[in-house]
Amino acid sequence: MHIQWLVRTLTVPVLGYVLVAAVQAPKRPVKGTATPSFQRTVQPFLANNCFACHNTKLKSGDVDLKSSAAQAEPLEDRQLWDLVIRKIRTGEMPPKGLPRPKMDDIERVTAWIEGEFDRRDRKTKPDPGRVTARRLNRYEYNATVRDLVGIDLHPADTFPADDAGYGFDNIADVLSLSPVLMEKYMTAAENIARAAIVAGPVQYKPTRIQLKAESVGMGEHLKLKPLKSGFAGPLPAKTALHVRYRTPVEAEYDLRVGLGGIRPVSQITGEPPEPVKMRLWIDGQPENTWEVDPGTGKPRNFETRLKLTGGEHSISAAFVDDNFDPKENPIGRRDRYLTIDLFEIHGPYNPVTPPLPPTQYRILSCNHPLNQHEPACARKIVTDLARRGFRRTPTEAEISRLTHLVEMAQTEGDTFEEGVRVALAAVLVSPHFLFRIERDPDPLNPKAEHPVSDLELASRLSYFLWSSMPDDELLAKAEAGLLRKPAVLAAEVHRMLADPKVRALSENFAGQWLQLRNLDEVKPDPDRFPDFDEELRQAMKVETELFIQAIVRDDRSILDFLDGNFTYLNERLATHYGVPGVEGPEFRKVMLTGDHRGGVLTQASVLTVSSYPTRTSPVIRGKWILENILNAPPPPPPPNVPAIDEAAVGSTGSLRQQMEKHRSNAICASCHARMDPLGFGLENYDGIGAWRTMDGQFPVDASGSLPNRKSFSNPSQLKLILKADTDQFARCVVEKMLTYALGRGLEPFDKPAVQSISRTLANNGYRFSTLISSIVNSTPFQMRRGEAPK
């Protein structure tokens, strides 16, 4: 069965559950009650429209509907019929050139088949599936450590990247643990323990730190643009150098800056102008101003000693005294430049003994001063660490062995605090911390379905909504056995959605669903897109993040993803979009007027990740819509396909003309007929999402018609068409979100759950909170079962 299914997915453009895993649902034989009704309703339709090709002899696309329909139980193969429904509904079948069935007939036949499956689903015992022990991914590790010890250290940033499956990087089966990662867990655990607990006087060794700019620059020298004269207020991101540095301790630090510049001798007066000036800001406060006479252009080093508190600081530098003189000649003499070649900090010197970190009090919960511990305290401390770290009540054996670690360090002559560090590190490398392991009473019996424990449910909730551990309140509710009370569960979900930590959902779920993370990697060609820079890249990202956060926070309809009439812009992005009246670097909510922008499809982030570095790609954008808006990914192209003549695009013909040539190839046409029109509908946006009406020397033509004969002539009409098929979009979001929530790919047996969630969603105005709560209440989220033998 498996092989046959795969073959089918390859030979025809399968919709929907292509990504579904190889494990076939256990067959549940259904009695052939459908047959008489099937004969009346479906059979004649198939005979008229499908059997000519999909018969035993031709078996077009490896689909033989005639045989299937003739079986005693025609609806046996559910995958097949799901496919049939989609193909007919989207108008891909019957193929172009053949007579099209009436819309009414299509509706009647597909509704009958779906109704029949629904009826059966209600009778069948639901299969919740099972999730493999899931290692925390990098984001989850960082967030969990933050919430466990109380400092945001981001230790996982140097861990190996997490592999993704089904479009997400929290898929249990794909998250493997290499020896390198285990090493990093070990080191991270020790470092976290050291940062969280002070175990005696600390020696600080002065180091040299090269500071790196966040917003600007590459190249031999960092060349700063001058600030506008009379400048006041926050430093602009683009024209100033901004770096962040986290000092280990309150102390003195030397900041060393290598400055140079260009200062041409005036043609008019024969005098060199004023020296070039750089001003330094520490945490937003102006500090030193240095004057550089670049002379021969050789950079000079400047140094200043700063007193900094322990923790994060921002250091900025800007070129403050531009004196562009348009009267000078040649052009090179008109302007001066400041360059920064070196930016480093030395220190700490003369550190101030820091007070104990707040984490100390949180972890050493008996609140005793350094070196005045009570032995009984160790037990209390490790019990609390293990409870929160393992996200459950620790066993007596665990508590006593952790207590023993504290004692061991003391026996070695170390402090009590050092002992707690060892115990904390042990918690942090324990499999109970690193993995989310759910237990089955009967692990080898796939029929043994059971609700997950209250504590496991608490972790499912917190990692779904927060990508982190349960907080004390949630953990307490679970320990008290209250979480399965519908009112309590609903209240917890409500509370969690209102917590700032829910940001993880937009970052991780939406960031991956919409492929926003790829924005960090795209490299638009600077020759074609000279406007693109780091600041714009950041602005694109922030816009979509804020937009999604608004949908979550304000509990808006998920249909707003498609055409919400608002967004978040700052000046840079507003300029890029041609939206007037937005000034300054801060983002703010902007109500959209006109039909150029609205919804994620028109946001520069999405438009950029779905383009080539050198140009737009209607194919990639079309594929992006099929995958992420309709959850109907096209099959991959066969190898050896004719490519677009890149050189010809924009010069000897528009991209559309080139692509239409490409599509004249029959093999390509079958999929591209579905994919390309969607992408062409977005041709008014260039490769970095700016609005355009010309493609090279050709006017943009953003019209198209879909296989279901619906046609459009601009992006907003395309969006209307997509929005009109609300069910399909909603189901797409449900399937993606459920995959993310469960940490596994969806299986055929998850279909009833998807249906039921989708229905609840539709009945509640597609509100975001309904999506979340109906997933939380679904069978696969609430339950699990033993493993089927392989």
Next chain:
Amino acid sequence: MIITGKHVPRRMFLRGVGSAIALPLLDSMTPAFAAKTSAKPPTRVAFAYVPNGIIMNHWRPATTGADFELPRILEPLKPHKEQMVLLSGLTQNGGRALGDGPGDHARAAASFLTGVHPRKTAGSDMRCGVSVDQVAAKALGSQTRFASLELGCEDGRLVGNCDSGYSCAYSNSISWRGEATPMPPEVNPRIVFERLFGSVDGAESPAARNRRQQYRKSILDFVNEDTKQLQASLGPTDRRKLDEYLFGIREIEKRIEAAEATARVAPPEMEVPDGVPVDFAEHVKLMFDLMLAAFQTDSTRIATFMIGREGSNRTYREIGVPDPHHGISHHKGDPVLIKKVAQINRYHVEQFSYFVGKLASTPDGDGTLLDHSIIVYGSGISDGNRHLHHDLPVAVFGKGSGAWKPGRHIAYPRDTPMANLYLTMLDRIGVPAESIGDSTGKLEHLTDLS
């Protein structure tokens, strides 16, 4: 190794992402007395992988034997021609569709060192094979501080479908420790450096270090016991996940024991790398430097390096190719695109040639490091346009401590398993193996010494 006072390349500055990085003002590392003076230097093995195939017309020489002309892509290796065995005709059958349809890029990487046809899945029941470097690492890894080293230049951080329904793990890793355990490459040279030679901030006294090691051992004992109890109650899939965990724990234990036996290994003359360079060539060079350093200090004898992730869409503006690599590898015979792809192929070879040069100029025992190395360079795809997995581009460098006589081009009959090369290599480095992947025996002629 003194870090201050050294010229810091200006270009390394104020660029890129990431946070600030600390360097010590004073170096406190103990000098190397770890360089063992054993009679016979060990043989090192490395594999360098390039993605998206190669323009074979500009790779494969017209003639075989010792007297062959280097085509355009291989030209940068001219100084090392006498150290090279060029192998034509080798096939990675596991890379082919074999009924699984598209996904050649994922399969190319996954099969390259395993000789296994990976299971098509986006997640559940991922299955590949144990790669040749890991077979060697399992046998020889206990002799060095690190069983093996996995390096790369592209983070597998992208989201979305990697290749036609294959999990991203397949295209991101060529090294597989177990059937379901890829060894993801590290791309940050700084992290590789710290892993090999220790963190450079903070001078730890030997006594403090010893105590830390001892605490580590106690912690590992704690989790070992925990895990064993846990495993007993789990189903097979969960148990497999914890096997990965336990293996990692044992590796750390091993390193603690090794550390007790030897003094800390000092890094060779090398500037501490400063995160991921923006410049591709600089990045590749640094990774090769680290590989060299690891070999030189005998920190490991086995390494793999993915110069690009399979299916990589990296652009190479610096050599006049602003187009995405994978995109243009489907050139459909267009001479302009072919030229661009060949430029990328050659560019990669140039970087690699630097590494071979370094190995050749680094003394090692009675000869050079290159004399005691077997370095394989290649791709799991030959013609990237058509996704072919036969007649792969494969070149082997070094004498492998007398394993064979280099300076030849050997052409094998079509469909000779690539895994036969690996079987031959394993034999030469003293790792007994009956077979690996789809191997059918050792390669003929390769081990001819005359």
